[in-house]
Amino acid sequence: MxxxxxxxxxxxxxxxxxxxxxxxxxxxxxxxxxxxxxxxxxxxxxxxxxxxxxxxxxxxxxxxxxxxxxxxxxxxxxxxxxxxxxxNWAQYVGWAAAILLLVGIGFQYNKLEQTSNQVVNATTEKIKIEQELNQLELKNKASETSLAIVRDIKNTVVPLGGQDAAPESSAKVYWNKETQVVYIDAAGLPEPPKGMVYQIWSLKLQPQLTPTSIGLLSDFTANEAKIFAVDKTADAEAFAITLEPAGGSLSPTMEQLYTLGKV
Incomplete structure (x- = not known):
């Protein structure tokens, strides 16, 4: 060399x-x-x-x-x-201690990260469970409301049969004449097309046909029970449901008359 x-x-x-x-x-x-x-x-x-x-x-x-x-x-x-x-064994021991320290820190960091992930997962799971419980609670309340409406002996039940626009359609009106509260059971109606909504009419038949809108069946898809509360009415002689553009109409579109029934 x-x-x-x-x-x-x-x-x-x-x-x-x-x-x-x-x-x-x-x-x-x-x-x-x-x-x-x-x-x-x-x-x-x-x-x-x-x-x-x-x-x-x-x-x-x-x-x-x-x-x-x-x-x-x-x-x-x-x-x-x-x-x-x-x-210089002290130097070697120092390096070994430093390496062990770094390994220990890395291990602790890894454990901390795993713990943090577990906490995040547990929190996410908790939120998910709470949301599911809230949904179940809402469904239970809707079911209880539906049962209360159906079982209320003070309610007059008015069946609505399908018309030419939708012969297979059906619905029911639960009307308490004392409180004038009206509920619609729309389980027999098909899903309305996009941009359309079902509109409920209270009808006076005499001395002439006089329709009065008592509400829209909004959020039809979201309402799983298909029980809707609409506006009160005092002197209905019949009820009808028509399919109208979103937002409703001032008068019923007779060509889109889905169901009709007399009190």
Missing amino acids: ENKEYIESGILELYVYGLLSETENEEVTTMAKNNPDINAEIIAIEKAIVSLSSSFSPFHSVEIYEKIKAKLELNPTTKVIEMEPTR
Whole structure:
């Protein structure tokens, strides 16, 4: 290996730091004795370390280091005791501790994320259950209302039969003549076309036919029970249901008369 490659390999720094094995240490020592460039590089690394150390320990300057080194060189009989290079186990332990800490943090973060996801899922499930309960409650109330209407003996039940526009259609009117409250059971009506709505009419037959609108069956699809409350009426002699444009009409469209029934 050439001197430049040997110097750039980083082995000289490890030699100065005392991190080489005994065999590697002897190899570098031999190379330094036989090669001025390598020896000079070792001296340069030592000086750099001493310079760095002086910034933290001003009592051990480069000058003192050089004086000590000069005395040693002037006394060649001084026996240099080869010390076994020590390894900085504290540094390795520190890195290992840091790695374990990072692994622990990662594990805790993963557990925290899993817990957060579980909380979000539980919250979402809770909201879903609450919505379902609310829907069931609304359905139960609608069912209770429907049963109360059907079972109320004070209600007059008026069957409405299908007409030419929709022969298979049917409906029922539940009319309390005392309170004038009117409910429509529209379960026998088909879904109205888009942009159309069913309109309820209270009819006076004498002395002439006089229709009065008492409401629209809005949200027909959403109303699963198909029981609708409409406006009160006091003196109806018949009821009719027509199909009208959205928003209703001022007078019934007889061509779209779906159901009709006398009181």
